[in-house]
Amino acid sequence: MREPVDLRRQRILAVVQSRGATRVSDLAAELAVSVVTLRRDVEELAREGKLRRGHGVARPMLPEAEQAAPPAEPLVDGGPIAVVVPERHAYLYEMLHGARTTFEEAGIRIGLHIAPPVAGAEQPIVERALADGARGLLIAPRWRSRATEEADYAWLARLPVPTVLMERRPRAGSALHAVDTVCTDHWYGVHLALDHLTGLGHRRIVLAARDDSPTARALRSAFAEIAAAHPDIDRWAVALSSPSAAPDPEAAAAEKPVELPTLMVELGATAALLHGDVDALMLVEKLRDSGVRVPEDCSAIAYDDVVAGLGTTPLTAVSPPKAEVGRAAAELLLRRLERGGSSGPARRMEVLPDLKVRGSTQQAPFTSLTEAPLN
Known part of the structure; x- marks a missing residue:
């Protein structure tokens, strides 16, 4: 049976008065109503002068001494x-x-x-x-x-x-x-991928990445830095993931695509980090068409994790917290x-990704390629 509106609003007032500022989403979950309904209740109670509303929260009324100052303009009033x-x-x-x-x-x-x-x-x-x-x-x-x-x-x-x-x-x-x-x-995301692959015994690893976005450029830089310093990586290389993945593919100075199967053989690589998901799924198919099985012959990790898990073989993926x-x-x-938009210290926040392990990575195969001496 649906709770009467007046009773629900009395409960909202009781919670806010006892706890102080309370998130609208938390109140909605506690009272088993939608956020839209709860927000409507809070707005009506605010109009009646029984509580205050603000940045996603309901607040108790201020003591009379504090009410003497004119209230700040509500954040919800204004443009989009x-x-x-x-x-x-x-x-x-x-x-x-x-x-x-x-x-x-x-x-x-x-x-x-x-x-x-x-x-x-x-x-x-x-x-x-x-x-x-x-x-x-x-x-x-x-x-x-x-x-x-x-x-x-x-x-x-x-x-x-x-x-x-x-x-x-x-x-x-x-x-x-x-x-x-x-x-x-993204540095940490590349670190997660390479740590996973080297933990499985892979020593020769290729990055096939785009070069047409800030994320792509960050991944390339991080991969080169980490791979060059990693004690368990013998050889590594970076390739363009597709002909259209450069800012200006027609420019003379543009990086030219290298066929991933060919590069894998030349390097003796047994693992690849692939950016982004769509390119990764297509490259895995290209490897298979060339007789390279994933993950039996080559472990593959996608970077983005939007559709990486939907492949015929669900791809292990670095998953940014989008x-x-x-x-x-x-x-x-x-x-x-x-x-009020006032100046203050700028904030540069970074959020760590995680690794979703699926079916495209496994222990490195024991082959003559992995044991081959370095040139």
């Missing part, structure tokens, strides 16, 4: 938060869901903007969103190359609203060095807004 992400990017869309949940709990609207795959596409989108009243910005620019990344620094640094970059780490000392960022620690990055970015922006 503009969220800008690239077109057709499943990884970042998962991050978006984490941010959306946080904003919904705070009663704040978001305006989602999808940037097309064109250099500089984000700037006019952001300018229109601000002209329409957006009061804050979460953004993950595409940044296919370092040049397009650098070109965006100046205008992003001049934005008049609180801004948080998601999964983007601007160059140290750049105009964006003091802008809030929330990222996955939703958590979105939530952390949203919470960081909300704290800025609560302070």
Whole structure:
């Protein structure tokens, strides 16, 4: 039987008065109602002057002495938060869901903007969103190359609203060095993958990665650093994961794709780290077509873990905390807004990924290749 509205609201008041500030989502779970229903109750109780509402929480009324000061403008009153992400990017869309949940709990609207795959596409989108009243910005620019990344620094640094970059780490000392960022620690993700593979006895490992995003470039740098210093890695190499995975595949200076099966044989490799999921699944099929079985002949780890587990052989994968990055970015922006967008120390947050072990990795095979002397 459904609980009467008046009784439910009395229970809300009792909980808030006894505990102090209480999250709306926690109250909803405790009273077995939806967050939307609970938020409606809190708004009505606030209108009646029985409690206060704020950033996703219900608070008891202040003592009379504290009520003398005019109340701050509620955070929920105002324009939306503009969220800008690239077109057709499943990884970042998962991050978006984490941010959306946080904003919904705070009663704040978001305006989602999808940037097309064109250099500089984000700037006019952001300018229109601000002209329409957006009061804050979460953004993950595409940044296919370092040049397009650098070109965006100046205008992003001049934005008049609180801004948080998601999964983007601007160059140290750049105009964006003091802008809030929330990222996955991709160095640690590569470390997890290589630690898993070397623990299984793999000594020769290839990274097949994209080169058209900040994440791809971070993975390449981390892999080279870790592999070069790792005492259990004899030989390693980096290859482009697909012909379209470079910023400008037609440029003379662009990295040329190398067939992964050929490189594996030349190196005597028994394991590969593959970025991202779609490329990883296709490369595993290419290996099989060349007579290289996964995981019997070659262990494979994907990096992204959006669809890695859906392959014929579910792929072991480094899994960045995509939703958590979105939530952390949203919470960081909300704290800025609560302070009226005032200046303060910028925060550069990193969240650790984890490794999902599935069916594509196993003990290194005992072959003449793994025992071959180094050239």
